[in-house]
Amino acid sequence: MLPTRKSPPPPPLDDGIRVDDRARAAAADDFGHLVHRTPEGVLLPASEEDVAAAVRWAAEHGRAFAAQGGRHSVFGRGQAGGGIVADMRPLRTVHAIEDDRAVVDAGATWREVLAATLPRGLAPPGLPDYLDLSVGGTLVVGGVGSGISRFGVLSDNVLDLQVVTGRGERLVASPARNPGLFDAVRAGLGQVAVVTRATLRLVPAPRRVRRFLLVYPDLATMLADERLLAHERRFERVQGAVLPAPSGGWTFRLDLVKELPADPPDDDALLAGLSDDRPRAESSTLPYLEYLDRLAALERLLRSEGRWSFPHPWLTTFVGDPAVESVAAAELAGLAPADLGPLGQVVVSPILRESVRTPLLRLPPDPLGFTFNLVRFPPTDDAAEARGLVTANRAVYERVRAAGGDRGTA
Numbered sequence: 001m002l003p004t005r006k007s008p009p010p011p012p013l014d015d016g017i018r019v020d021d022r023a024r025a026a027a028a029d030d031f032g033h034l035v036h037r038t039p040e041g042v043l044l045p046a047s048e049e050d051v052a053a054a055v056r057w058a059a060e061h062g063r064a065f066a067a068q069g070g071r072h073s074v075f076g077r078g079q080a081g082g083g084i085v086a087d088m089r090p091l092r093t094v095h096a097i098e099d100d101r102a103v104v105d106a107g108a109t110w111r112e113v114l115a116a117t118l119p120r121g122l123a124p125p126g127l128p129d130y131l132d133l134s135v136g137g138t139l140v141v142g143g144v145g146s147g148i149s150r151f152g153v154l155s156d157n158v159l160d161l162q163v164v165t166g167r168g169e170r171l172v173a174s175p176a177r178n179p180g181l182f183d184a185v186r187a188g189l190g191q192v193a194v195v196t197r198a199t200l201r202l203v204p205a206p207r208r209v210r211r212f213l214l215v216y217p218d219l220a221t222m223l224a225d226e227r228l229l230a231h232e233r234r235f236e237r238v239q240g241a242v243l244p245a246p247s248g249g250w251t252f253r254l255d256l257v258k259e260l261p262a263d264p265p266d267d268d269a270l271l272a273g274l275s276d277d278r279p280r281a282e283s284s285t286l287p288y289l290e291y292l293d294r295l296a297a298l299e300r301l302l303r304s305e306g307r308w309s310f311p312h313p314w315l316t317t318f319v320g321d322p323a324v325e326s327v328a329a330a331e332l333a334g335l336a337p338a339d340l341g342p343l344g345q346v347v348v349s350p351i352l353r354e355s356v357r358t359p360l361l362r363l364p365p366d367p368l369g370f371t372f373n374l375v376r377f378p379p380t381d382d383a384a385e386a387r388g389l390v391t392a393n394r395a396v397y398e399r400v401r402a403a404g405g406d407r408g409t410a
């Protein structure tokens, strides 16, 4: 039963609602550990109808309602103070896989989706950089990955969605059925509907990929090659990062991936004309899943040191090409590597605008844009320090806005 303190009748799903402190505290937290809003109850749905009944109850009683997937948000986005949170993880079945599509529950993670599709030689295009995000939680923020310039965002690659609207109606949304709802849900930040099921586009998956890590002497040279590579589409995946250098200052690094056909790749041809510091280049051939799961090693390390559960004052923004160099250079000049943490990074990756079709994603209008993300892993869990970094993020965001950029949705 829900608490009777405000004496509304409980939703007709007593068994599926948890009101114990532990469940409510977990739902009042996320990967950021910066914002905490406690719900009255946490729904563990056994079906889409459970979600619909809880949404109807929340709507009738004027309560907030939010779905949660993997709770990887960093600033309380999936929290519902005094309301109902639906933990979507119990709904994670992969229902069907065909040659060009998979039907999956929204609580499934990308890892679970891939476990079902890769043995069939298939995968969704444009995967995120981290596989333990839920399908629903990713589609409602868009879902940016290293293949964005080639494949668009995750929400560009969804064929239809099964949703529960704010009135508790169960609807299908696709380009043909309820197209306005389809466009409002994709990258709509979970504001208009709960996604319960998605039909994802599938494409043939490479068995292996060739990966290059190229080091650049400076930001301008790295950005010049990112522009070239985004337009040429020589690689399927291009990711730029500025990393704290062990000896102080910054390391500028591109991470490039070529999906492998049967023939061995011609490395010289793939890297021709790029301006990196070639003697420092690293290359490897690895199974596709190993590349996709490349954050797992970092997660293991941070968990082993207890730092995975420290506060994460991250900032994600999009900046147009005309402004990116001056914005990034100015911010790097004012950023202390210690504020990112030794394992943190600034992600500056290209986004070819024409590849992205999700209307609500707030990309700058320029043909080429960039992510400018501060991925901070502070070495301490000091709350005051984390608050200081949130304040610093706000100032960066204001400067990005002034330069024509906007906040990312992740």
Ligand SMILES: Cc1cc2nc3c(=O)[nH]c(=O)nc-3n(C[C@H](O)[C@H](O)[C@H](O)COP(=O)(O)OP(=O)(O)OC[C@H]3O[C@@H](n4cnc5c(N)ncnc54)[C@H](O)[C@@H]3O)c2cc1C
Binding pocket: 030, 031, 066, 067, 068, 069, 070, 071, 072, 073, 074, 077, 078, 079, 088, 106, 107, 128, 129, 130, 132, 133, 134, 135, 136, 137, 138, 140, 141, 142, 143, 144, 145, 189, 190, 193, 194, 195, 196, 410
């Ligand atoms: C380690 C790490 C790596 C990341 N990598 C990427 C990346 O590569 N690309 C990227 O785009 N982002 C990335 N992010 C950010 C992440 O994608 C977003 O925070 C994403 O929304 C989290 O998904 P989640 O399943 O954990 O959702 P949650 O954090 O649980 O929820 C996120 C938002 O989605 C809503 N939501 C969740 N499920 C549903 C649903 N079924 N229906 C409707 N709304 C729902 C919530 O209410 C909330 O508003 C990363 C975050 C972390 C911590």
